[in-house]
Amino acid sequence: MTTTPADSPIRILHLSDFHFSTRSQWDADPILRALAGFIAADAAENALYPDLVIITGDLAQSGKRNEYALARQWLEDLWPHLTRDPATPLPSDRLLLVPGNHDVDWNLIEPGARDAHQALLAAKTQDAVTDRLKSKDTRELLFKRHAAYLRFHGDWLKQRQSLPWWQRRIRLHNQDLHVAGLDSAWLAGGDDDSRLLLGTSQINQTVLHPKGEGGCDWRIALLHHPWASLAEFDRNDAQRTLHRHRDLILRGHLHEPDLFRIVPADPRRSCIEAAAGCCYSGKPYPNAFQWVELHRDPRRVLFHFRCWNQGDWQVDRNQPGCPEGTHTIDLPAAAGAVRSSPHPTRKADRQVDTHLPECPEGTHTVDLPAPADGPVQMPARHDTAPVPKPSAASPDGINSGLHMHRGRCRFRDGPRQDPDRHHPGLQPGLLLRAPTGRSRPAYPTRRQRPR
Template sequence: MKAIFVHLSDIHFGQEKNGGDVVVNEDAKQRLIEDAREEVAKLGGKASGVIVTGDIAYSGKEHEYRNAGAWLGELADAIGCERVKVQMVPGNHDMDRDKISVPIECVLAQVREKGDAILDPLLDSDEGCDFLYGRFEAYRDFALDYECELDLNGQMSSGGRLELAEGRSIKFVRLNSALICSRNDAEGTLILGKRQRVLPQEDGVEIIVLVHHPLNWFQDSATARNYLRNRARVLISGHEHFPKLQVDSVEAGRDLLLLAAGATNPDYLAEGYTYKYNILVFEWDEDADALAVTINPRTWDDGLTRFRRDDVFLDGRAERQVLGSPNFHRAPLPAVAPPVDRAVSHEAPEVKPVDIAPAAASQTDSTFAASDSAAQAPAIEQSATLDQRLLQLRFFQELPEGERLKALVNLGAIPGDLKGRLDHSMERRLFRMLIKQGKARAIEALLDLAEAKKRGDTQ
C-alpha cells in the first residue's frame, strides 16, 4: 500500500503587510489546493494526510491559526483525507514574540550558553515549562486540536504509526526545534536537548522525523546527527526556504534521506525563490524489503501562474528513492500475494489511503487518541473516533471564543454567570466531558446552525 502526503512548510499566515500581497498570496494558496487535488488524483487514490514542518503562522497569533485552520481544511477536503490528519511541528514564527520579556530573553541566553545544564532543570518543573512554552500559547492550542501536542517537558512527540504492509510500518516523530528560539537566532545556536535526541527503535518500524530547523542550526547537532543517522530513515525540515534533497549512506543497508522544504509562502519572491510544496509517497519496496519514498516537488511558475513539477530540484536524481531499512529486516517478512504479470494485466494498481493509528495514550492529551492496539478495532469504532476528533476540530476552529463560551453554557458545561476567562485546555476538558455525556449530536447541531448563519441560510 502507498501512503500519500502533501508536505508544506513556512506557510506564514499573517505575513502580508498590505492588501496587494494578501491577494497575490491567497491566489497562490488556492492554486496549490487545485494542484494538490490533481496530483493526488493522478496517483489513483486519496491522501493519508498533510505534513507541515513549521511556521504555520507569522506572528504566533490566534487569528493567524484560525485562517490557517480554514485553509488546511480546504486542502484536506481536496486531497480526500480527514481534516484532523495533519502532522505539524512548531517553527520560530509560531512563537508570539510579544511574549518574549526581558527575563525570558535572559533565561534563553543562559540556555544557549550552558545548554542542557540549564535546560533540563527548567523542563523538570511545571513553572519552568510554563516559562518556556508560554510563547507558543496560540500554536499549542491550535496543534492540540490535531493531536500534535507541544508541551511534553521538552520531549519529542509521536504522530502514531502507519502500516505499509504486514509488519512494515513508518512512525512519525515530531521535534520542537523552536523551544529556545528568541527574536533573532543565529545558525548553530539552538539546542534540541537530550530528551529530543534519543529516537525510539522498534523492529519493523522505520522513523520519519519532522522538525522545523535543519541540523546545522543546533549546537548539539553532532550528537543529534548520530541518533538520526542510526535510528531514523527520513528527516524532513523547513526554515531555510530553499529546498534540498540528500541521501546519506550511513553504512551498508542503512540510509538516511534528508529533505529540506522550500517555503509554501516565502517572505519575498525572486527568481528561484517562490511558492513551493511537495507531494510525498511512502511505500514498502518488496524487492529490497525497504522503505521507498517518492518525491514530487511542486514549484510556482510565474509564466503559467500555477504550480508545476520542479525538475531542477531533483537535479537528475530519481524521484523514487529506495532506502536501506535495517529495522524492516529485523521483523519477519510480510506475506505477499503472487506477482502480477504486468505484460498481461494493464490495469493500474489500486492505491488506497493508509490510515494512521494514533499514538499511545501516554503520548497525547486527547481522550480520542487510541493505543496502537486500536488499529485492530472494528471499522465502525474507528469511524466514530474520527468523527469525534473532527467535531472537536470544528468546535475550536469554527466558533470564536465568545460563541464557544455561550455554547458551553447552553450545553450545561459551565454556569451562565461564570466570571473570568477559560483557557483553551480547560475548554478542551469541558468539551470532552460533554462528549462523555453523550452530547456529540447536540454539539454537531450547534455547529451546523452556526455555519448556516454564516451562509445566511437560517431557514
C-alpha cells in the same frame, strides 16, 4: 482509514513555511488558493491521495491567533479533496505538525525566558537543559511563546497539547511508521538561528521512544530548522542520533527544496533528509512543495517535486537530474532500530577498530558516480582543509584525509604503518546530495543563510 490496497505505498504531502498573515494576505491569498486547487487536481489526476499531510513549521508569520485562523480555513477548504470520496475525508489526526521560528509570538517572550536561554548557551551541557525542562514553571515560561500554536494544534486534533514535541506510531497499508515531531524553535526569539537547541531530553522522548524500537517499517523525524541552526554542543549528538535512528527526516526553513542521503558504513543506518521549500514567502523565494511515497517491496522513497513558476503551480523539472520532476532513492531492508556498537577498549595506542557495523576490517568504501561536470573538489575533514599532497615523508599521500582513486573514496588517518581507524569521521560516513551525486562530508555548515 484509507481504502487503497494494502500493498500501496504510503503517500505523504509535505508542505512547509506558509507564513499566514493578515498583513500579507492580499499577496499570499491568490498563490495559496491556487496551491490548494493544484494539490486537489494533482492528487486526483496522478493518484496521489495522501495518507499523511505533514507541515514542517512556519504555518504562521508571527505566532498570532488570527494567523492560525487563516491557516485553519485553508486546511478546511483543502481537506475534503484529499480523498477519492469527499464524504469520507482524511481523519484529522493525519495532519502532522511541528513549529517553526515564525510560529513563535516574540511578544510573549519574557525577560526570564531570555535569561534562561542565555544560561543554557553558557552552560553548554545537556544536564542544564534537562534541569530547566523538569521545572514546571520554567517550562511554562519557555513554552509561552508557542501559546497560539499549541491552541491551534490542540483544536485541530480535539486534544490538548501540553508539549510542542510529540511521537506517534501509525499503521498504514500493513506497515508501521514511527513519527517523531521535534520542536527546534522552543528557544527561538528572532531571526538569529545559530543558537537554538533540540536537547537530548526532547530526543529521548520522541526519536528514542520505546514505540519507535523494533518492528517499524519506517522511522520518520520532522523538524523545522537545518542542523546549522543548533548550538554546537547540542547539534553534533542530535544530528548523529537522528541519522542513526531515522530513515527519513523532513524539514523546512531555508525556503528552497533540497534532498540529501546519508550513506554510513552500516547500510541499515541509511537516512534521507528532504526540505520541502516554502509554500509562500513573497516573490524572492521559489515557492515549492513535494509528494513523498514510501514503497515497501522493494524498499524505496520516491519524491515528486512541485513548484510555483510564472503564476502557476506545476511539476518542478528544474531539480538536477530530475527531468520528469521525480527522484527515487533505494534503501536497504528495514532492520528496526539500530543501536550503536560499543567502542573497543584501546589496550595500545594503535589498534584496528573492527567494531563499526559492517566494517570487520576497520575500513569502509563508498562508490560514487562519475562527475557530471568535471572533477569534484572534496575536503578532508573540514570545508577548508586541502587534500594532502605527496611528500618525501609520504610519497603516496596516505598519511591523512580523504583519498581518491578511480571514482572511489576512503577515509584513512594516522601514520602510514598503522592507520587510525578510530577517527570519528568514519562513523557519519558521507553526505551525498541527491540526485546529482556530488559528495561532501556530513558535517554541519554555516554557508547556508537561514531565512
